[in-house]
Amino acid sequence: MLVCLVAIVGLRVNPFLLQLPFIDRTALAEEKRMYPDRRWPLYPRFLDRVRETTKDGDAIALMFPIMNWNGGYSDAYYRASYFLAGREVLPLLTWDERFHPENLHQARYIAAWAVNVQPRDTSVVWRAEGGQLLRH
């Protein structure tokens, strides 16, 4: 019983938490801050710029260089949904790898990051932060 008790209590001690107040946390904090955007560190700046330009309720289709759901499009879409909360972010691709070109036409804006394509009937609102915002 004593062995069990010592083992349970000992295994619940977390040395990492105990030493955290006393170590330099700068690198760890930076790692955590960058964690959601580690694949595309500049993408949030682009999304911030899109947010500044658009209004609540605007429908925005998302163009991204990786047109593969699990390969990266899903992460880009989720991240855009968070940064552009209040707008309606429309995907061009869904989890079943189905392409949804109809969303390109339904959206008022097209946010295209690292994609140098301009669909017909659209005008460039701005080009910055590694991407462009297009408008129907």
Next chain:
Amino acid sequence: MAAVTIAIVAMTVAGLSVTLAIRRGESVVFLLATGLLYGSALVYVALLLLSLLHIPWSLIASLIALAALSAVPWLIRRFLNLPAAAAPGHRVRPHWLDIGSAATIAGYAFFATLAPPWEWDFWVIWGLKARVFFESRGIDWRFLQSRWNMFTHPDYPLLLPLEFDFVALLHRSWDDRWLGILFVFWSLALLLIVRDIAARETTPFIAALLTLTLTTLATSRYVGMAECLLIAFGGAAVLLLRRAIRLNEPADWIHGALFLGFAANVKNEGVALLVAVGVAMLIVARRQALRLWPAIVVAAPWLLLRATHSLSTDILSQSGSGSAIGRILHRLPAAAEVLAPMFEFLNERWFWFALCAGALALPLLKRESFVLLVTLFQLAFFVAAYFATPSDIRWHVATSWWRLTDQMALPLTFVIVEQLAESLRRHTD
């Protein structure tokens, strides 16, 4: 940081009214801890009601609603002319081992506030919903029902996102930088409740040892996700109901049932916990099972709203492989495909081995049948969910099993460590 701090103070003050209306004379530790948990629950109810009444969220409206709701327990007491019960006076005596618990909580405070919540589930589910609702100043049912937003798990209860929204209302803008502080205080609240319960049952040394052991179970590493709050409400509920079965004090039944109901408003696993507790209660204390009615009352509104807005649960959804029942039946002959990943991805394996060894060394089924049965039924629900999942089983287990084991661990660890320590103490005496 100021907005989160004010939110925590406001929640605690509002929640104190609930604790005091249920029973006076509780220890300061219990009072503050339950105050914060009840206050968090009242914030959820306040914002949910405002949204249902189509009153746009604002700081003033939310504070008025919170103040009005905090008066409700007193009005009920007065209306029903209930006598004010007083707790059997006791105070929690500190022990030097508490320094270890305090140091761990301090370390967790540094961890939880390293950066804005970084977990994937925060910005895809909990934080995203909160931010969308804040932008629309109310629950955006259209967002939840949109086929493009199925990834946010629209059926998940909304208690946690609405906590974030309360902070945003106080801040007057969305700012996720210091939301981690909430998680520190919810963890602390649970630990103070644990400390209080243990102090009434055992010696100061064992009570402090128990709290120290449970500190890293209460401080969820998933900052920004619902685990922390679910463990807080669920853990407090199971431990208080365990005491209610033993001592039959009305206040324990009410506290336990209310926390259980609010756990069901945090995550779907909270609903599973409610059912697990209900079934365990029917087995262990059948005549007392009806005393869980506050849990049903608290859990029901979200379940009704979810149904009326057709927010489906992915586990129960139809897929290419058929219905949930069909998937379970199809996978039963190859059960190893489900069970093997559960062993492979078992987090903190040595801890679980030690816990199981401790359980086997004790006559636990006789003394702690309630907690043991609740844990077994929870486990059964989780296994059933893996059998029913429309996703790839291995992926589902790998991405969720370690969080589910965290949810089950706290009450079980409490009873095993307490019984081990008490057995050793009796043996030494």
